Amino acid sequence: MIKDGYNSMIYIQENSDDPMYLQIYYQIKEDIVQGNIVPEERLPGIRTLAQTLGIARNTVSRAYAQLAVEGYAESRHGSGFFVLDVSNKVTERNYVTQDTDILSDERLKLKQSVCLYDFQYGGLPHEQFPFKLWRKYTSQILLSSQKDVVNQYPDKQGDLLLRQEIKKYLHRSRGMICLEEQIIIGSGLHYSLDILCKILFKENNTIAMEEPGYNGARDVFINNNYNLYPIPANKDGIILSSIHCSGACAAYVTPSHQFPYGTVMPIYQRKELLNWAIDNDAYIIEDDYDSELRYDANPVPSLHSLDIDDRTIYIGTFSKSLSPSVRVNYMVLPVRLLTRYYSLFRSYNSPVSWLTQRVLADYMRDGNYERHVRKMCLTYKRRHDVLVREATKLFGSKVILYGRGAGLHFVLVFSGGEEQEWLINQAEKVGVKVYPMIPFWNERNACPKNVIFLGYSLLSEQEIRRGIALLQSAWFGVLP
Template identity: 55%
Template sequence: MIYISKEINTPLYDQIYRQIQGDIISGNLSPGTLLPGIRTLAKTLGVARNTVDKAYTQLAVEGYIIPRKGAGFAVESIRDSKKSAELQPLSSGVSAHPGHEKAEKKLPYDFQYGSFPEEYFPKTAWKKHMLEVLALPHLSAQMTQYQDKQGNLSLRCELQNYLYQTRGVVCTEDQILIGCGLHYSLDTLCKLFAGHKRIAMEEPGYNGAKEVFQNNGFTIRHIPSTPYGLDLSQLKTLAVPIVYVTPSHQFPYGTVLPISKRRELLEWAAEENAYIIEDDYDSEYRYDANPIPSLQSIDGHDRVIYIGTFSKSLFPSLRINYMVLPKSLLPAYHQMFSTYSSPVTWLTQEVLASFLRSGDYTRHVRRMCAAYRKRHDVFVQQLSQHFGPNIVLHGQGAGLHFLVEFAEEVEAEGLIQMAEEAGVRVYPVTPFWSASEACPPNLLFAGYSLLNERQIQEGLRLLKEVWAPVLEIK
């Protein structure tokens, strides 16, 4: 039975979501159980249909329920394990730059991923906080000293609170390391795990992370990833002490790792005494439901290394990211990096801390998410209008990019060249596969972080013009 209260501050949809989620985790709702229809439950509880629909959507995105054609939603199977009771229920920085390895001529319509329009930088607010920091009385004393290797304490304290509120991350400020980008953080981890030199990665996966591991002499084993999710069945056979994953928005397919597989992954790490590197890039940008709580938030065994970034929410050249180390790795970290200093300037960290503390950062992220939701919706609507059943779009509902899939007989390489000649740049996906011959030839990559709605519309219109003969579109 679901009980809701209109007298408390918790949104009605969240009350519904949490109660159903709790019943699924506890086993009160068994796998296959059909949930009441949206209209029926809304009438029973005396709430709007949109309220129930939002709760169901969030449960579906996180993998607790699945749609059944003509029957509404059914409870998904969640692994029954002796460790399930130890795993807490969910609470409510990758830079791909595909094709940017070499200098390229500028085209009118570039569906790249990673850069942002200049006007999106919160210049006024950033300047205000910088001036406030520069006026601090203790400025000179702190700027003339070497910084703590983990970063400014003020920023780490603000991050601790922010990550708990938005991603469910539970940590102390002593576990947070401020870095100058994902590559820096992964390089730090490679040194911590230098005695093992084996790691598992998603296949396909982020090529920037793969390059760091290769440069540090690691042997990389692969976990198959498909448009339908990560296949963890092979993980136990790989004999690796670390796995790198993007569970909240798999790169590049854009899928969400369901709760059952999150538990499976955590249980593997606990049983094998292994660690999970959770790259939570693009976590701010979810348009069809609330942001997915982090894997770290349900880790009951101190096995998750959480990494996030400000590159997608503020600007890439800021060069600030963060990593939350499990407490079990802190002694080794302090011993190995005892003489290091933070790679990010004191002033930048203090300005960012002030930005977070004031609430300006949260408001900025909210504006960015609203703006990119419009671009996302225009992209989906226009692509469907122009190409209809000739394409399948992977990665809808979140992030800043899509994978576009054509019929099996279509070669994306030719389409990319045709688009280039028409002034539109889209990208190959081969860099995300360890072997190019394993990459499906009918996929291409398109981002929308740099283009406005009008540019997206015009770019996709041009693509239809040049691709129509190949795709047999009238």
């Protein structure tokens, strides 16, 4: 209980269904709406309120952040949070009386759906982006003679300097030998695959693809009228034996970190796949996502580096290592496909802005990208290790984690047979969001019922601990 900064009280009920930050948020919001706190009045300092209530500062900070997002208060640098005027005098109108029972039900649903810890996959924490260096290189380029090309259409394959830096980086990090003429800069995997579908299209128009596999790639193939031939994948890896009768013109695989199970394709399978491509006049589409994010060993050699017959189409991205919103990826085409590429796309322009490409080229040239990747690996390794440690401690043998040692996600398999729909609903009740595995199956009925998908890139180590503890209580009914 506290009385500090305005004429009202805040009560924390430890046995409430609402998290503490929501209790604070609701009470302050109500006082603002009722006029008990007037506009421009300063809310108690975060540290002061936390100490008085005997709770963590993050709890108060989260409550204040929610008030700010909804427009009830605003943060002023160095001064704290101040109440805003929420009166609606200009647009006041007479409202039709509503059924209060319905409104109460809706409020209850909103409370229950509040997400405290989101184990999503794909996003990266904003603080990891190299803002200072990015701003520095942007300014340098715009003030240099390079700016002369800012109003010109970019090369369809992408900025030459960036392609040269990618070529050198791939040689150092993935053991690849290629020419900058083989590299095509794209605005994401979907863009690259869309181009590839048009280059590869044959009468059989069949693509072999891991099942389960990345649904984003699957959608591109289907949208381009390809038939999918499944390559079975499970916790032990992919089963290649069936590919020999597929009649596919290409196979899409994620050998460095199979999506979603996280396995690494062993060397004998890599050679088998390369031999299949040679014997069947086919190609391998190597999606090398997450290849830099290995925590238990050095990155494994790429398929492309083992290919002696120019059959591998290599696709890499900056989305997981730098930022998904920068929208830059790249594809290395076999020399034998370049003529068809030039024929089909001679009038195209690069979809990525010249400035973004040139900034990234300079950033890579000075060694900053590789330093950034090493830093990211250390950060994510700590989060990876915390999640493994907490899950092992709290779940025990009830849950098996797959995908250790690399990437930004795990697959959780429940030995007791708990089903994913129930698991997701129970997690939501305690403010934790986890995800189904069903979207990664083309044949959805084949998806095991006792698996869920868990990413961790957006959560801090402390948030991972708290989230896992809440999942323990939600799934197994035991408060840690």
